[in-house]
Amino acid sequence: MKLLCAIPKKRTQIGLVERKFFAPEQAGFRSHEECMSHALTLAEVVQRRSISGQQPIYVCFIDFQKVFDTAPHEALFLNMERAGVSGKCLAFFRALYVDSWMHIRLGDGSRILSIRICHGLRQSDPTSPLLFNIFINDLLNNCRQYGLEVPWIDCGEPGEERPHGNRLAGRLFADDVVLLAPAPETLAASMQQVSAWADRWEMSIGASKCGVMVIHGDSQRIRSRSWRLQNQEIPIVEKYRYLGVCLTPTLDEKAHVDEMIAKMHRGTAIARPFPSDPSICIAIRTRALRMCIIQPATWGTEWCGMKHPNVSRLQTAANRAMRLVGVGCSM
Secondary structure: OHHHHHHHHHHHHHHHHHOOOOOOOEOOOOOOOOHHHHHHHHHHHHHHHHHOOOOOEEEEEEEEOOHHHHOEHHHHHHHHHHOOOOHHHHHHHHHHHOOOEEEEEOOOOOOEEEEEOOEOOOOOOOOHHHHHHHHHOOOOHHHHHHOEEOOOOOOOOOOOOOOOOOEEOEEEEOOEEEEEEOOHHHHHHHHHHHHHHHHHOOOOEOHHHOEEEEEOOOOHHHHOOOOEEOOEEOOEOOOEEEOOEEEOOOOOHHHHHHHHHHHHHHHHHHHOOOOOOOOOOHHHHHHHHHHHHHHHHOOOHHHHOOOHHHHHHHHHHHHHHHOOOOOOOOO
16 A cells, blocks of 8 residues: 555655745755754754844744644645646545545443544555655745845745745744744734634634744743734744754853753663663664664764864763763764
8 A cells, every 4th residue: 555655646746846935944854854954944044144143033833733633635636726736636635635544442342333433634654755855845935025035045936936035934844843933923823824824724723832932042032022823912032943053042062962961861871771781782782872872872973063162071971972882982
């Protein structure tokens, strides 16, 4: 079944890529895109604006609740038709979802409930990432007019006329969304557009996991007003972990380094009995420590690892972990 699904998925994806259908802000499930480079792009835009002496950047991090499990099927098919998917490919995708049922057997086994499934993408299906990108593709369309003016990019909608082509409204990595705006008013307007999109397509936003922040600016400007998404209060944060990178209002790399070192210490404390057990081959203990503790804990060093003080602190923490097996560690 997976092999069969891969055929129309590949044809559809090639056609949409050739037509430049996908939003340039979206990097999730895209070829030649990486999670860390996506996060670094955000930091690069902020730093370039700061160096050029421009105004602060107002940011809203948005977390959708279980988008994969709640996407309405009919809304998905409508977006596919708007994207130009038709004929046998569209019929194939409809057939995958149109007659989906869930059967529930009660504890005593005496009764089976049948419930028709009208929401959610198929798990472990090769077509699901593509269908998700089609579904969420227009999220930032109405936000571009409120975005940052970045001369070196082109984020306009496909077509000849791109009135907001040099405006960056935000970044998308699958369902991880960050809105960018040059002023509090424009950020609030973008948040209203996202709320309207979520209401229209029956999506829910987890307000407790969202956050509003101003980078290289006065935090009082965002504390003097209320921030809402889908009529939910959005907290103002001084630190937010976006795609595994710890971001602060000053883009302080030290905050991310502190988190990496703390994570390495926690992992070492939990796994201490295994790497310090002399009955286990030293090569196995060393490899396990590197793969399970040091490598996950140093996620994001592409951003903060270019400065000697940061590398020195990380190297010290890694060496401390590797002493459990009696060897050194070179990062």
